Protein backbone atom coordinates (compact mmCIF):
# COMPACT_ATOMS: atom_id res chain seq x y z
CA UNK A 1 0.00 0.00 0.00
CA UNK A 2 1.31 3.47 -0.87
CA UNK A 3 1.02 5.75 2.12
CA UNK A 4 2.38 8.75 0.17
CA UNK A 5 5.22 10.92 1.35
CA UNK A 6 6.89 10.05 4.65
CA UNK A 7 8.20 12.58 7.15
CA UNK A 8 10.61 11.76 9.93
CA UNK A 9 10.68 14.12 12.89
CA UNK A 10 14.02 13.82 14.62
CA UNK A 11 15.88 15.65 17.30
CA UNK A 12 19.15 17.51 16.80
CA UNK A 13 22.23 15.30 16.75
CA UNK A 14 20.43 12.31 15.26
CA UNK A 15 21.91 12.52 11.76
CA UNK A 16 22.54 8.78 11.92
CA UNK A 17 18.79 8.30 11.35
CA UNK A 18 18.94 10.19 8.04
CA UNK A 19 22.05 8.25 7.03
CA UNK A 20 20.32 4.97 7.90
CA UNK A 21 17.74 5.66 5.18
CA UNK A 22 20.33 6.66 2.60
CA UNK A 23 22.50 4.89 0.06
CA UNK A 24 26.10 4.21 1.07
CA UNK A 25 27.65 4.60 -2.37
CA UNK A 26 31.11 3.27 -1.37
CA UNK A 27 29.47 0.05 -0.15
CA UNK A 28 27.32 -0.23 -3.29
CA UNK A 29 30.33 0.36 -5.51
CA UNK A 30 32.46 -2.17 -3.66
CA UNK A 31 29.73 -4.85 -3.75
CA UNK A 32 28.99 -4.18 -7.44
CA UNK A 33 32.63 -4.44 -8.42
CA UNK A 34 32.70 -7.90 -6.83
CA UNK A 35 29.44 -8.98 -8.49
CA UNK A 36 27.61 -9.27 -5.18
CA UNK A 37 24.15 -8.31 -6.47
CA UNK A 38 22.26 -10.35 -3.85
CA UNK A 39 24.14 -8.49 -1.10
CA UNK A 40 23.25 -5.12 -2.71
CA UNK A 41 19.60 -6.17 -2.60
CA UNK A 42 19.89 -7.02 1.14
CA UNK A 43 21.73 -3.76 1.91
CA UNK A 44 19.62 -1.39 -0.19
CA UNK A 45 16.55 -3.22 -1.47
CA UNK A 46 14.37 -1.77 1.27
CA UNK A 47 15.60 1.83 0.99
CA UNK A 48 13.08 4.55 0.14
CA UNK A 49 13.53 6.15 -3.28
CA UNK A 50 14.91 9.66 -3.61
CA UNK A 51 12.37 12.23 -2.48
CA UNK A 52 10.10 9.74 -0.70
CA UNK A 53 11.24 10.75 2.78
CA UNK A 54 11.49 14.24 4.24
CA UNK A 55 13.04 15.18 7.54
CA UNK A 56 12.29 17.89 10.01
CA UNK A 57 13.82 18.71 13.37
CA UNK A 58 12.16 19.10 16.71
CA UNK A 59 14.64 21.60 18.03
CA UNK A 60 13.56 21.34 21.66
CA UNK A 61 12.07 18.34 23.49
CA UNK A 62 8.74 20.00 24.27
CA UNK A 63 6.54 16.92 23.92
CA UNK A 64 4.91 14.66 21.34
CA UNK A 65 2.35 17.29 20.34
CA UNK A 66 5.15 19.73 19.64
CA UNK A 67 7.01 17.12 17.58
CA UNK A 68 3.94 16.59 15.39
CA UNK A 69 3.45 20.37 15.09
CA UNK A 70 7.03 20.66 13.75
CA UNK A 71 5.83 18.79 10.63
CA UNK A 72 2.87 21.11 9.95
CA UNK A 73 4.28 22.73 6.80
CA UNK A 74 5.32 19.41 5.32
CA UNK A 75 1.93 17.83 6.06
CA UNK A 76 -0.17 20.71 4.73
CA UNK A 77 -3.94 20.70 4.84
CA UNK A 78 -4.79 17.02 4.51
CA UNK A 79 -5.40 13.98 6.73
CA UNK A 80 -2.17 12.33 7.86
CA UNK A 81 -0.84 9.41 9.84
CA UNK A 82 1.37 9.61 12.92
CA UNK A 83 3.50 6.59 13.81
CA UNK A 84 5.43 6.41 17.08
CA UNK A 85 8.16 3.97 16.12
CA UNK A 86 8.84 2.81 19.65
CA UNK A 87 5.41 1.16 19.52
CA UNK A 88 6.28 -1.83 17.35
CA UNK A 89 3.20 -3.75 16.27
CA UNK A 90 3.04 -7.07 14.45
CA UNK A 91 -0.30 -7.75 12.80
CA UNK A 92 -1.72 -9.17 9.58
CA UNK A 93 -3.18 -6.95 8.26
CA UNK A 94 -0.98 -4.36 9.93
CA UNK A 95 -2.41 -2.16 12.67
CA UNK A 96 -2.31 0.81 10.30
CA UNK A 97 -4.11 -1.12 7.56
CA UNK A 98 -6.83 -2.04 10.06
CA UNK A 99 -7.14 1.64 10.97
CA UNK A 100 -7.21 2.76 7.35
CA UNK A 101 -10.06 0.28 6.66
CA UNK A 102 -11.97 1.81 9.57
CA UNK A 103 -11.17 5.33 8.39
CA UNK A 104 -12.51 4.44 4.92
CA UNK A 105 -15.86 3.71 6.60
CA UNK A 106 -16.12 6.41 9.27
CA UNK A 107 -13.62 9.16 8.33
CA UNK A 108 -12.53 11.72 10.92
CA UNK A 109 -9.84 10.90 13.46
CA UNK A 110 -8.87 7.31 14.30
CA UNK A 111 -6.43 6.26 17.03
CA UNK A 112 -5.12 2.76 17.76
CA UNK A 113 -6.18 1.48 21.17
CA UNK A 114 -5.60 -1.60 23.31
CA UNK A 115 -6.85 -2.66 26.71
CA UNK A 116 -4.21 -2.49 29.42
CA UNK A 117 -4.32 -3.39 33.13
CA UNK A 118 -5.77 -0.50 35.15
CA UNK A 119 -2.49 0.05 37.02
CA UNK A 120 -0.71 0.62 33.67
CA UNK A 121 -3.10 3.21 32.22
CA UNK A 122 -1.09 6.05 33.79
CA UNK A 123 1.64 5.39 31.20
CA UNK A 124 -0.71 6.14 28.29
CA UNK A 125 -3.35 8.42 26.87
CA UNK A 126 -6.76 6.92 27.69
CA UNK A 127 -10.03 7.35 25.83
CA UNK A 128 -13.49 8.04 27.19
CA UNK A 129 -15.34 5.31 25.28
CA UNK A 130 -18.74 5.72 23.64
CA UNK A 131 -20.69 3.33 21.46
CA UNK A 132 -18.82 0.31 20.13
CA UNK A 133 -19.23 -1.34 16.74
CA UNK A 134 -17.18 -4.52 16.85
CA UNK A 135 -13.58 -3.30 17.22
CA UNK A 136 -14.34 0.35 16.52
CA UNK A 137 -15.13 2.40 19.62
CA UNK A 138 -16.39 5.94 19.56
CA UNK A 139 -14.10 8.41 21.35
CA UNK A 140 -15.98 10.86 23.57
CA UNK A 141 -12.91 12.31 25.27
CA UNK A 142 -9.22 11.72 25.89
CA UNK A 143 -7.02 12.06 28.96
CA UNK A 144 -3.23 11.90 28.94
CA UNK A 145 -1.67 9.67 31.60
CA UNK A 146 -4.59 9.52 34.05
CA UNK A 147 -4.07 8.03 37.49
CA UNK A 148 -5.85 4.66 37.74
CA UNK A 149 -8.52 6.00 40.09
CA UNK A 150 -9.46 8.74 37.61
CA UNK A 151 -8.99 6.79 34.37
CA UNK A 152 -12.04 6.97 32.05
CA UNK A 153 -11.30 3.44 30.74
CA UNK A 154 -8.57 0.85 30.34
CA UNK A 155 -8.39 1.67 26.60
CA UNK A 156 -4.87 3.01 26.06
CA UNK A 157 -3.86 4.93 22.95
CA UNK A 158 -1.04 3.16 21.13
CA UNK A 159 1.29 5.03 18.78
CA UNK A 160 -0.72 5.02 15.54
CA UNK A 161 -2.99 7.93 14.67
CA UNK A 162 -4.95 8.98 11.58
CA UNK A 163 -5.60 12.68 12.07
CA UNK A 164 -7.36 15.56 10.40
CA UNK A 165 -5.19 18.64 9.85
CA UNK A 166 -7.43 20.67 12.23
CA UNK A 167 -5.30 19.29 15.06
CA UNK A 168 -2.53 21.74 14.09
CA UNK A 169 -4.74 24.68 15.13
CA UNK A 170 -4.79 23.32 18.66
CA UNK A 171 -1.14 22.31 18.73
CA UNK A 172 -0.34 25.88 17.65
CA UNK A 173 -1.29 27.11 21.11
CA UNK A 174 1.56 25.19 22.72
CA UNK A 175 -0.53 24.41 25.80
CA UNK A 176 1.37 22.42 28.40
CA UNK A 177 -0.26 19.25 29.68
CA UNK A 178 0.81 16.09 31.52
CA UNK A 179 4.54 16.05 32.46
CA UNK A 180 4.71 19.76 31.52
CA UNK A 181 4.79 18.81 27.82
CA UNK A 182 2.76 19.77 24.74
CA UNK A 183 0.62 16.65 24.34
CA UNK A 184 -1.02 15.40 21.15
CA UNK A 185 -3.73 13.87 23.37
CA UNK A 186 -4.76 17.30 24.68
CA UNK A 187 -4.97 18.75 21.15
CA UNK A 188 -7.05 15.75 20.07
CA UNK A 189 -9.45 16.30 22.96
CA UNK A 190 -10.47 19.59 21.27
CA UNK A 191 -11.50 17.68 18.14
CA UNK A 192 -14.02 15.46 19.94
CA UNK A 193 -17.54 16.24 18.72
CA UNK A 194 -16.28 18.29 15.76
CA UNK A 195 -15.73 15.31 13.42
CA UNK A 196 -16.09 11.52 13.80
CA UNK A 197 -13.53 10.18 16.28
CA UNK A 198 -12.90 6.50 16.91
CA UNK A 199 -10.52 4.15 18.65
CA UNK A 200 -9.54 1.08 16.64
CA UNK A 201 -9.05 -1.92 18.93
CA UNK A 202 -6.46 -3.45 16.64
CA UNK A 203 -5.61 -7.12 16.38
CA UNK A 204 -1.92 -7.85 16.69
CA UNK A 205 0.95 -7.98 19.12
CA UNK A 206 2.43 -4.72 20.37
CA UNK A 207 5.91 -4.31 21.81
CA UNK A 208 6.91 -1.21 23.74
CA UNK A 209 10.41 -0.70 22.34
CA UNK A 210 10.86 2.42 24.46
CA UNK A 211 11.49 -0.10 27.22
CA UNK A 212 14.52 -2.44 27.13
CA UNK A 213 12.48 -5.55 27.83
CA UNK A 214 9.98 -4.66 25.09
CA UNK A 215 12.82 -4.12 22.64
CA UNK A 216 14.34 -7.50 23.51
CA UNK A 217 10.99 -9.28 23.17
CA UNK A 218 10.32 -7.63 19.79
CA UNK A 219 13.68 -8.73 18.42
CA UNK A 220 13.21 -12.28 19.65
CA UNK A 221 9.67 -12.56 18.40
CA UNK A 222 10.45 -11.20 14.91
CA UNK A 223 13.63 -13.26 14.57
CA UNK A 224 11.85 -16.49 15.59
CA UNK A 225 9.39 -15.95 12.73
CA UNK A 226 12.09 -15.55 10.09
CA UNK A 227 12.89 -18.52 7.90
CA UNK A 228 16.63 -17.71 7.73
CA UNK A 229 17.53 -17.33 11.42
CA UNK A 230 14.30 -18.56 13.13
CA UNK A 231 14.91 -22.34 13.35
CA UNK A 232 18.44 -22.00 14.79
CA UNK A 233 17.34 -19.28 17.21
CA UNK A 234 14.41 -21.47 18.32
CA UNK A 235 16.69 -24.35 19.23
CA UNK A 236 19.01 -21.92 21.05
CA UNK A 237 16.07 -20.49 23.03
CA UNK A 238 14.92 -24.04 23.87
CA UNK A 239 18.41 -24.88 25.15
CA UNK A 240 18.43 -21.70 27.24
CA UNK A 241 15.03 -22.42 28.71
CA UNK A 242 16.42 -25.60 30.34
CA UNK A 243 18.47 -23.30 32.54
CA UNK A 244 15.37 -21.58 33.92
Ligand code: G1P
Nearest residue numbers: 064087124125156157158159185
Ligand atom coordinates in the same frame (compact mmCIF):
# COMPACT_ATOMS: atom_id res chain seq x y z
C1 G1P B 1 2.77 8.78 24.02
C2 G1P B 1 1.39 9.45 24.02
C3 G1P B 1 0.40 8.59 24.78
C4 G1P B 1 0.33 7.20 24.16
C5 G1P B 1 1.75 6.59 24.14
C6 G1P B 1 1.73 5.28 23.38
O1 G1P B 1 3.24 8.75 25.33
O2 G1P B 1 1.51 10.72 24.63
O3 G1P B 1 -0.88 9.18 24.71
O4 G1P B 1 -0.54 6.40 24.93
O5 G1P B 1 2.68 7.46 23.49
O6 G1P B 1 2.97 4.65 23.42
P1 G1P B 1 4.82 8.52 25.66
O7 G1P B 1 5.07 7.06 25.48
O8 G1P B 1 5.58 9.37 24.71
O9 G1P B 1 4.97 8.95 27.09
